[in-house]
Amino acid sequence: MKVLIVEDEPSMIELLRYNLVSAGFEVSSAMDGEEALMLIDEQTPDMVLLDWMLPKISGIEVCRMLRRKQETRNLPVIMITARGEETDRVRGLDVGADDYMSKPFSPNELLARIRAVLRRHNPNLGSDMISVADVSMDLVAYKVSRAGRELHLGPTEFKLLRYFMERAGRVLTREQLLDGVWGQNVYVEDRTVDVHIRRLRKALNSENEVDLIRTVRAVGYCFEKE
Template identity: 65%
Template sequence: MTSQILIVEDEPALVAMLRYNLEKEGYQVEEAADGEEGLLKVEEAAPDLILLDWMLPRLSGIEVCRRIRRRPETRDVPVIMLTARGEEADRVRGLDTGADDYVTKPFSPSELMARIRALLRRARPSSAHETLNCGDLVMDLAAHKVWRSGRSLKLGPTEFRLLRYFLEHAGRVLSREHLLDAVWGRDIYVEERTVDVHIRRLRKALNIDGEPDPIRTVRSAGYSLEMADG
């Protein structure tokens, strides 16, 4: 399946160069010349990846990125920020806003293409990874369903995302701050106790028949998903 990439950039020469290199790689390309147009195109049909200029007319790239991350439909779309601002503080600000990568102008087209391929691989795992397993837990990502010991579980959207992240990082201790960033997003302002509330809901759904609790609370550190295989 061909990936669609949206270029949000107001320099025509750069847009032409990007389009040429992207189409040469086999990608479908959409363009937007300012921040407002970029947001409209994202809302109409979420692309597979966005190349987003920092300095844009009407709406800055930083604000576009913030709004993309706030919408559940687009919060997981990979974003590469393109900018002439090369200072470390600017890079940090761009990444903290929710960008997945940061490329300083002028840049090498071949390096940018490599970064795009890497991000798309991470965002679209192969079909072999459509199912996540840990012990007697099974999650079908395509069907958006979860089973424990063959019993179907009813999870809310946040609990589903939480469990998915736990399954993808089984055995690792994950802090509340880490879980907030990964599950709610860097730009969503919620308190750390929110994690505890959803952990309790997830535990209630997982342990309905009195099975051993797979989520371990690690004092002063966070939580870990730990189950015996089988």
């Protein structure tokens, strides 16, 4: 799971990074709202920790802009700020933040809040079984079925389907799929993603079944929740 820290205090970034990496997360960071939006456009993370007071574009405005875009409207966001008034918390939640933490806070509490928000967005996290729509994956037995029909997937298609299902409802770019399924240090051409998605679709969809993988023109793909 990849977390983007958006914070203008280097010491706070390092504190958060240390605790998140220790907990098994991949971490990137931005020091202003403009840089954050650029990084999210390039490679959408699984979670954003967003400071309220930021240079260039405020955290509140960043959150509002994320909620306006189809690709990021369901992106988990936790606001982190020194502003502890109830009106500020309400405002942060009103613009679409999933949770709100006031400084100073316990790193352990933050990690618990992150995991809780991620579970709300994806109840399958941490489970040996993943179920989305009528598709089920058994991660221990390495089996996949759709509406009770067993599917036969190659290793790459299995990893691709798992990556999709763990992020169901989110639009994923080819770059995200390449990094998440093949790895960041492996060179694979973009069209390779399309080839494996065609194979996955062929395995998933029988003659009368709805195609759960939606192509989003000029962006990427989305695995539908319904």
